[in-house]
Amino acid sequence: MPYYILDLIQQVPAVSVPQLGRFEAILHPSVIDLPGQEVRPPHLEAVFVAADVAESDLLTAYIRYVSGASGEEAEAAVRTFAAHVQEETREGRSLAIDNFGTFSRHSDEVLRFTPDWDAFNLTFSHLRPVSLTATPAVQPAEPVAESPQPEWTAVEVPDALPAAQEHVPASPQPEEVPMAGQPLSTPPSREDEATDVSARMWWGILISALALITVLCAYLVWDIVSNRDRILRLMQTQTPPPITRDTPPPAVTLPVDTAQIETPVEPADPEPQPPAETDEPPCYVVVGAFSSMDNVIRMEERLAAMGYAYERIGGGSVTRVAIRTSCAADRLQEVLNDARARIHPEAWIY
Numbered sequence: 001m002p003y004y005i006l007d008l009i010q011q012v013p014a015v016s017v018p019q020l021g022r023f024e025a026i027l028h029p030s031v032i033d034l035p036g037q038e039v040r041p042p043h044l045e046a047v048f049v050a051a052d053v054a055e056s057d058l059l060t061a062y063i064r065y066v067s068g069a070s071g072e073e074a075e076a077a078v079r080t081f082a083a084h085v086q087e088e089t090r091e092g093r094s095l096a097i098d099n100f101g102t103f104s105r106h107s108d109e110v111l112r113f114t115p116d117w118d119a120f121n122l123t124f125s126h127l128r129p130v131s132l133t134a135t136p137a138v139q140p141a142e143p144v145a146e147s148p149q150p151e152w153t154a155v156e157v158p159d160a161l162p163a164a165q166e167h168v169p170a171s172p173q174p175e176e177v178p179m180a181g182q183p184l185s186t187p188p189s190r191e192d193e194a195t196d197v198s199a200r201m202w203w204g205i206l207i208s209a210l211a212l213i214t215v216l217c218a219y220l221v222w223d224i225v226s227n228r229d230r231i232l233r234l235m236q237t238q239t240p241p242p243i244t245r246d247t248p249p250p251a252v253t254l255p256v257d258t259a260q261i262e263t264p265v266e267p268a269d270p271e272p273q274p275p276a277e278t279d280e281p282p283c284y285v286v287v288g289a290f291s292s293m294d295n296v297i298r299m300e301e302r303l304a305a306m307g308y309a310y311e312r313i314g315g316g317s318v319t320r321v322a323i324r325t326s327c328a329a330d331r332l333q334e335v336l337n338d339a340r341a342r343i344h345p346e347a348w349i350y
Helices: 002-009 057-067 071-088 190-226 228-238 293-305 329-342
Strands: 014-017 021-028 031-033 038-040 043-049 094-097 101-105 111-115 283-290 310-315 318-325
Touching: 002 014, 002 021, 002 057, 014 057, 014 071, 021 111, 043 111, 057 071, 071 094, 190 228, 283 293, 283 310, 283 329, 293 310, 293 318, 318 329
Parallel strands: none
Antiparallel strands: 014 021, 021 043, 031 038, 094 101, 101 111, 283 318, 310 318
């Protein structure tokens, strides 16, 4: 049983043993001892609290997991260990367990436990204090093997050969040694090569963009030149003629309901309603101007169906159809807003 408690306390902060007490583990981290000039390793402090703890399944479950025993066997082993400790420590006796600790009682009959420091610190037993002043040992440098010097062999030249045909080897050219103060040429580093490659890439992208812009501008100029005549004709057709005093006002043709205009039924021409006899002159809200009399008649029928008093206003080549109303500002604005909302959005006051 002490083995299971000791092994489990290395993994959890506390282990409860029913009818005996609770073993707690306090972890002390590594400490830098400045006066001693060393770094002390971490250690585990074991504390035992003698109390009537509740039933815990942690210890029995760990025993079942490690040993493969059943639940009843694990619980019986825990109760047997607790009873054995209680029995051996009666009357001031003590119970020493190797590699675990010692149980004892004093005059107050309180069960105490003195842990085995090495057993509870088995996890940190291989750690030793590290000195802050020690310098690492410097390994001696390995001797550099000297390259063997080439041996020169003298060659005798026979006397039979003429002196002019003797082969004289060319003396080796001495290597150029830089003068004092002259900078030594160093091979380019990888960073310089990467920077050079990146610069070439960005220059390539910039040149490609400029070429693309040049092609687009050339195409735009070609398109404008090729369609110059069509653009000029379009501008001439959209340019209004100059207006002079003798020029009559242009005919204004407002769009009307196509479905009503294309209706094949041609009703009889209604009699225009006579203007109401009032003391003040009427005002008009023009809702359409037509060159075809059929469209004028259809607009008048539409106004009559909506309950408006209407009137034809001639002028030039078109006939205007207008709503006759009072010139009071509020009434005139009300009729104008209603005509723009229900008949045509471009109705205006005549």
